[in-house]
Amino acid sequence: MIWIELATDMSLDNLRDLYQQVILERYKKPRYKGTTDPVDRHQKGHNPSCGDTIELTLKLNESSDRIDDVRFEGEGCAISMASADLMAEALRHKSLDEALEMVYKFQSMMRGEDEFPKEHRKLNVMQGVAQFPVRIKCANLCWHTLKAAIEAAQSAEPAGYVSNE
Amino acid sequence: MTLAQERTLASRLRADFPILAQDVHGKPLVYLDNAATSQKPKAVLEALQHYYECDNSNVHRGVHTLSARATDAYEGARDKVAAFINAQYREEIIYTRNASEAINLVAYAWGLNTLQPGDEIILTVMEHHSNLIPWQLVAQKTGAVLKFVELDANQAFDLEHYKSLLSDKTKLVAVVHVSNTLGCLNPVNEITNLAHQYDAKVLLDACQSLPHMPVDVQDIDCDWLVGSGHKMCAPTGIGFLYGKRDLLRSMPPFLGGGEMIADVFLDHSTYADVPHKFEAGTPAIAEAIALGAAVDYLSGIGMETIHRYEQELTLYLFEKLNQIPEVTVYGPQPNADASNRAALVSFTTGAVHPHDLSTILDQSGIAIRAGHHCTQPLHRAINAQSTARASLYFYNTADEIDTFIQSLKEAIEFFSSIFG
Numbered sequence: 122m123i124w125i126e127l128a129t130d131m132s133l134d135n136l137r138d139l140y141q142q143v144i145l146e147r148y149k150k151p152r153y154k155g156t157t158d159p160v161d162r163h164q165k166g167h168n169p170s171c172g173d174t175i176e177l178t179l180k181l182n183e184s185s186d187r188i189d190d191v192r193f194e195g196e197g198c199a200i201s202m203a204s205a206d207l208m209a210e211a212l213r214h215k216s217l218d219e220a221l222e223m224v225y226k227f228q229s230m231m232r233g234e235d236e237f238p239k240e241h242r243k244l245n246v247m248q249g250v251a252q253f254p255v256r257i258k259c260a261n262l263c264w265h266t267l268k269a270a271i272e273a274a275q276s277a278e279p280a281g282y283v284s285n286e
Numbered sequence: 287m288t289l290a291q292e293r294t295l296a297s298r299l300r301a302d303f304p305i306l307a308q309d310v311h312g313k314p315l316v317y318l319d320n321a322a323t324s325q326k327p328k329a330v331l332e333a334l335q336h337y338y339e340c341d342n343s344n345v346h347r348g349v350h351t352l353s354a355r356a357t358d359a360y361e362g363a364r365d366k367v368a369a370f371i372n373a374q375y376r377e378e379i380i381y382t383r384n385a386s387e388a389i390n391l392v393a394y395a396w397g398l399n400t401l402q403p404g405d406e407i408i409l410t411v412m413e414h415h416s417n418l419i420p421w422q423l424v425a426q427k428t429g430a431v432l433k434f435v436e437l438d439a440n441q442a443f444d445l446e447h448y449k450s451l452l453s454d455k456t457k458l459v460a461v462v463h464v465s466n467t468l469g470c471l472n473p474v475n476e477i478t479n480l481a482h483q484y485d486a487k488v489l490l491d492a493c494q495s496l497p498h499m500p501v502d503v504q505d506i507d508c509d510w511l512v513g514s515g516h517k518m519c520a521p522t523g524i525g526f527l528y529g530k531r532d533l534l535r536s537m538p539p540f541l542g543g544g545e546m547i548a549d550v551f552l553d554h555s556t557y558a559d560v561p562h563k564f565e566a567g568t569p570a571i572a573e574a575i576a577l578g579a580a581v582d583y584l585s586g587i588g589m590e591t592i593h594r595y596e597q598e599l600t601l602y603l604f605e606k607l608n609q610i611p612e613v614t615v616y617g618p619q620p621n622a623d624a625s626n627r628a629a630l631v632s633f634t635t636g637a638v639h640p641h642d643l644s645t646i647l648d649q650s651g652i653a654i655r656a657g658h659h660c661t662q663p664l665h666r667a668i669n670a671q672s673t674a675r676a677s678l679y680f681y682n683t684a685d686e687i688d689t690f691i692q693s694l695k696e697a698i699e700f701f702s703s704i705f706g
Contacts, residue, residue: 136645139645172658256641259641
């Protein structure tokens with residue numbers, strides 16, 4: 122395993138936590154890239170300091186209180202893109218209130234204060250980011266954008282960029 | 287290593303920089319982010335310490351001994367900066383907080399009061415945001431129009447395109463000397479000469495050239511030049527504007543306050559002569575004095591010597607980088623003696639995003655920059671969302687380049703293994 126060699130040779134235990142196999146696989150082959158059909162919510166987000174961008178679309182149920190599908194487009198590092206893909210997967214069939222709760226839980230996890238219960242344990246692979254304070258913004262970008270998408274007035278039109286500063 | 291000057295320069299001078307002798311994540315620090323800010327030699331740190339321990343006082347107002355000493359040191363540093371860039375007169379140097387403030391000074395004091403609707407300002411697509419946004423603001427207020435010189439096929443300054451933009455409408459050419467992203471050295475003598483044929487003024491952003499090579503404002507004949515102290519071994523919080531004396535005298539004040547006046551009445555005031563007309567309020571005294579110490583330090587080594595050594599580093603860096611097939615380099619390749627570019631390189635690596643690369647290299651003690659380097663329009667022009675950048679200074683060694691290249695290869699190998 123090159124990974125093991127790298128970790129040993131370079132003494133990079135923290136890196137091993139950061140770039141877990143799941144994260145790199147999602148970065149390489151995201152499962153939720155694209156645009157929902159129809160687009161019920163549409164929100165762009167970016168990190169002005171580094172240039173990472175994300176464009177999030179949501180398909181809601183008939184009563185517009187539950188998420189049927191989430192898709193994203195964007196350009197960014199492995200952390201930001203994998204985080205978006207894992208988020209999109211975890212949000213399916215969640216109510217908007219539950220989704221907002223997940224935003225706060227994720228942000229707490231980035232502070233090293235919390236983690237997700239068994240149902241969403243996949244999201245816990247992002248925990249390693251907490252050891253890299255300058256990269257927390259990368260992982261948070263999609264969640265920050267989701268929050269804006271949920272809180273924005275109901276619209277399929279993008280309401281400009283939300284900044285993750 | 288085979289670099290001829292290595293034993294006589296970097297290895298000799300590294301001891302002057304205490305910060306370099308440390309481990310980061312258990313590995314010796316390899317500092318390759320010098321285009322963002324340089325490290326500071328002991329001579330500069332001691333100048334700061336000495337000022338606060340022995341001479342601290344406000345300048346230009348006390349008759350007591352400490353104030354006289356502080357004033358002498360502060361104004362003495364101005365002489366040093368003037369000599370460093372071969373300004374004709376010492377009063378052509380105006381201290382600012384940084385290069386951005388120096389550009390804003392020209393934009394507000396000259397641009398807002400001079401430019402008319404339809405006048406044209408020529409910039410380049412490679413400008414740092416600091417030499418773009420002030421002119422956007424001025425253009426919005428005056429109705430002046432911004433024109434942009436594009437890149438040529440080598441991703442360097444397109445001189446022919448520049449010539450095609452010049453006209454009687456051109457009132458200002460504001461251009462970077464060395465691009466902080468592409469590393470190209472722009473033909474500033476020719477740029478200035480051509481602009482002056484149309485009676486246009488020329489402002490030169492010399493932040494990435496001043497620390498690395500001789501810069502002679504009289505030879506270039508630019509009307510203004512801005513410099514950043516912290517990129518040339520001085521502290522943060524100090525930069526400067528050079529301007530031709532008559533031009534500076536013709537410009538109204540930028541900031542009002544103490545220090546910049548001759549006579550003050552309740553309803554009007556008269557102003558001090560340059561440079562003090564543009565230095566309102568208590569300045570960054572210690573930082574200006576330390577800038578003088580930095581200039582002394584660099585001059586003591588010799589800017590020609592620094593430049594020659596960095597040219598060797600550039601050639602070695604590109605020789606190694608060009609051997610990595612996954613690496614895409616932006617900006618021109620160095621010519622035979624690397625006289626066309628600076629010792630910095632922006633690049634991407636395909637599989638490894640610049641931010642991930644920067645995190646991985648940091649774990650090996652290697653500091654590089656990742657992002658858009660405050661040149662977002664340029665990154666759009668070269669079709670890169672972000673790039674990684676390694677930028678060198680005279681205290682860097684070929685061994686450090688080897689360490690950087692080795693870690694870069696390991697990071698690429700690791701990501702490639704996942705990507706299959």
